[in-house]
Amino acid sequence: MNNQFDSEKKIFIIPSRKKKEFLERIEKDLNEEQRKVVLEADGPSLVIAGPGSGKTRTIVYRVGYLVALGYSPKNIMLLTFTNQAARHMINRTQALIRESIEEIWGGTFHHVGNRILRVYGKIIGINEQYNILDREDSLDLIDECLEELFPEENLGKGILGELFSYKVNTGKNWDEVLKIKAPQIIDKIEIVQKVFERYEKRKRELNVLDYDDLLFFWYRLLLESEKTRKILNDRFLYILVDEYQDTNWLQGEIIRLTREENKNILVVGDDAQSIYSFRGATIENILSFPEIFPGTRIFYLVFNYRSTPEIINLANEIIKRNTRQYFKEIKPVLKSGSKPKLVWVRDDEEEAQFVVEVIKELHKEGVKYKDIGVLFRSNYHSMAVQMELTLQGIPYEVRGGLRFFEQAHIKDMISLLKILFNPQDEISAQRFFKLFPGIGRAYAKKLSQVLKESKDFDKIFQMQFSGRTLEGLRILKNIWDKIKVIPVQNFSEILRVFFNEYYKDYLERNYPDFKDREKDVDQLILLSERYDDLEKFLSELTLYTYAGEKLLEEEEEEKDFVVLSTIHQAKGLEWHAVFILRLVQGDFPSYKSMDNIEEERRLFYVAVTRAKRELYVITYLTRKVKDMNVFTKPSIFLEELPYKELFEEWIVQREI
DNA sequence: ACACACATCGTTTTT
């Protein structure tokens, strides 16, 4: 067997100077708690770390230390939960150990799952030419299944998608899943089950995997193939997992199975920052870790190097109100600063004006834009602030919201590459065919089925159509004849031809903002030129979400902009000054999460602990609903606090 | 049977 992973377990003799140098750095850069983790976390190790306690730093140094000891980055797996965190960590590791860490297996669980399934998937019957469905694609397929089985049923695809995902990620049975996630439709359990089965079957037929499948089949692979399990156990000499409190049952199982023999597993987490239960995350994984891995060493990092005592004090007060909390208060190290501000404004418009005014003032005082973060519970909460920032010409970047890849025009362009990669992918094919005049839902479906059966694009031109549809097909044939002569490896050329010959006109015909969209497509084509492997390009586009970030870091020229981010995406980040928007009952906590108020509170805790020195929490009493001002209540998270002590209160009034 | 233009409505959080 000529397996690409075999025979890579080489450990070579430590270049002692390198180790010595590294030990000196550890001595200089880390505190005693952190140092202990870096030097001693062999075997199963659990690090309980508060916000701002330097846990990323600790993990990064641990990896650096392992490399200094002579371990190859190839044999280290570094897992995190969000792309944001993954990027952060990998960049920092790179900066620390200067030599190439290209080969480190780092990234989100989904990334690594994808990488493994492309190699080993066939062992459990996965054709490695699969396409990955993003959320929208997967919901469309679910909708199709529902339509076929129960055309009269008025269940939404949204709720079904959520249930399916929860089921796969938690491994619970349907009864439990419905009781927990959707008790109101518990009588429809059979429908849900049937649609799920159909959905699973269809995905196999189309040779596509959704996000959850990337984890689920990874798990199945470990479970069912002893040989592969052994290979992967051997391959990864060290596994490190960040944000362990946000992992779910399925991810816990993956870790367990990958550590059956080699027990070098380091997980880092903070139960107070667990904010992903909606996708099945459970702190059970932290709590039961010592049982699953007997002999676990537990480390604590409790000193906070990020925030002023005033901010920490507020954070501790917030989290105290959760009954289900397991660990420590965090302890401030920095010297005293000013009290957090509690700001009363009239409505969202005034909120936006206030935020922007203060940003301008801070900037005048010398605070860089990039040291300012504006955080919110839901994406649409930031609309007013975005408008105001634009109006005032302040540079900003939005994290969260529509991802680059999820934009319609990007998905349109990519659908062509996806069907070239995998002609069975009816979802992408339908999307592609619908771009042509005279072809709508129904015809697109027919065409995609013909393509799937024959795997021969030219077959579709033998079909009989009339009128507008015939004309549309003529245009398609014209384009296709130009594209089919280009080798698939040359996919950036394919994109360029398709764009110039057709899609550019399509954009101008259909979107008033076509100029912006054309710019995006230009970016996409430029990005595609950096890849020589189509699979990698497609996978990374779908998995690495480029949320709001410039695709091609333009020469790293002093990027200085205010960051607007959901709290979820802000985890692990920090700013000198932080604004938290809409501490209004119903918005934050979100009215949809009233049954999980403790998690919402943890979210508030996460938001507060992003601030280093200045914190503005904004609340108000009215809100516009269709030109009417209706009354709202301040968030319960404020009312439950002794806020007169914790905050300095501000009331905003407009100059007349 | 099908495509398509237009209107209306409501928005959690992420891979």
Next chain:
DNA sequence: CGATGTGTGT
């Protein structure tokens, strides 16, 4: 802004 629904035209 996008998803969804309705009405009209081929």
